[in-house]
Amino acid sequence: GENVEQHPSTLSVQEGDSAVIKCTYSDSASNYFPWYKQELGKRPQLIIDIRSNVGEKKDQRIAVTLNKTAKHFSLHITETQPEDSAVYFCAASSDNYGQNFVFGPGTRLSVLP
Amino acid sequence: DARVTQTPRHKVTEMGQEVTMRCQPILGHNTVFWYRQTMMQGLELLAYFRNRAPLDDSGMPKDRFSAEMPDATLATLKIQPSEPRDSAVYFCASVNRGQTKFFGPGTRLTVL
Numbered sequence: 001g002e003n004v005e006q007h008p009s010t011l012s013v014q015e016g017d018s019a020v021i022k023c024t025y026s027d028s029a030s031n032y033f034p035w036y037k038q039e040l041g042k043r044p045q046l047i048i049d050i051r052s053n054v055g056e057k058k059d060q061r062i063a064v065t066l067n068k069t070a071k072h073f074s075l076h077i078t079e080t081q082p083e084d085s086a087v088y089f090c091a092a093s094s095d096n097y098g099q100n101f102v103f104g105p106g107t108r109l110s111v112l113p
Numbered sequence: 114d115a116r117v118t119q120t121p122r123h124k125v126t127e128m129g130q131e132v133t134m135r136c137q138p139i140l141g142h143n144t145v146f147w148y149r150q151t152m153m154q155g156l157e158l159l160a161y162f163r164n165r166a167p168l169d170d171s172g173m174p175k176d177r178f179s180a181e182m183p184d185a186t187l188a189t190l191k192i193q194p195s196e197p198r199d200s201a202v203y204f205c206a207s208v209n210r211g212q213t214k215f216f217g218p219g220t221r222l223t224v225l
Contacts, residue, residue: 032212043204043216044156089156098212099144100169103156 002027004092006104013080014112021107023090024072032098033066033073036089038106044089048075051098080111115139117207117217125223131193134220136205137186142215144208145188147173147180150219151201159203162188195224 003026013019025033034049050057050064050073057064061080066073073092077084087108093101118137126132138145146161160170160180170180177199179191192199202221206214 034212034214036214043218044214045216046213049212093212097144097163099208099214100146100158100161102158105155 002030002092002094002102004090004102004104006090006107008107009105010108010110012110012112015080015082017080019075019077019080019084019109019111021075021088021090021109022072023074023092023104024070025092025102026071027092027094028068028071030071030092030094032093032101033064034091034093034101035064035075036091036103037086038089039086047088077109080109082111082113085109085111115215117205117215119203119205119217119220121220122218123221123223125225126195127225128196129194130224131191132195132199132222132224134190134203134205134222136188136190136207136217138188138205138207139209139215140186142207142209143185145182146206146208146214147188147190148204148206148216149201150204156204159190192222195222197224200224 006023031052036044037047038044063076087106090104091101144163147159149157159173165182182188202219204219205217
């Protein structure tokens with residue numbers, strides 16, 4: 001089955017700096033890669049996703065890149081703000097519906113004012 | 114603003130007791146997931162249903178856990194008997210035809 005690794009496990013950046021979180025996956029058939037953000041005590045929420053036919057996707061300060069050959073994808077957050085502090089989970093899915101995905105272990109991001 | 118709801122939000126129980134957690138998916142969503150979240154294991158898939166039929170419960174300890182969807186508006190997760198190692202936050206999530214999972218607020222379970 002699919003296995004998703006995520007690095008780093010914790011990340012601290014100064015406000016205004018960029019943050020990068022990297023994930024690797026094992027199943028070459030995976031074709032959908034979402035990122036979820038979970039604030040302390042809250043539910044995980046989708047922030048961005050990418051499909052295997054696209055190499056990069058951007059939404060304001062957030063971008064995701066995908067390298068299918070190397071089987072890795074990354075989340076980039078620019079101009080970080082204190083409200084970006086949270087745990088970020090990457091995931092990969094290979095089922096036909098793209099709904100049953102395997103989550104990475106998470107990265108705890110702290111943005112220091 | 115449609116949301117997944119879960120009850121109870123918090124549950125403290127003693128080892129050996131039965132625990133039932135309930136989830137109401139977003140109306141019209143036909144796929145429902147149960148996840149368990151702990152500090153050590155992250156988000157683990159326990160079971161999921163599509164159109165009320167169980168598709169995968171391989172992540173669930175079968176001897177003590179059971180998951181059902183009595184109808185399209187209710188999913189249940191039961192633990193009997195509960196053990197201290199079951200202490201975790203249990204999330205329900207639902208999806209429609211797309212791929213965006215909408216998570217409920219979670220049930221924080223503490224087994225003493």
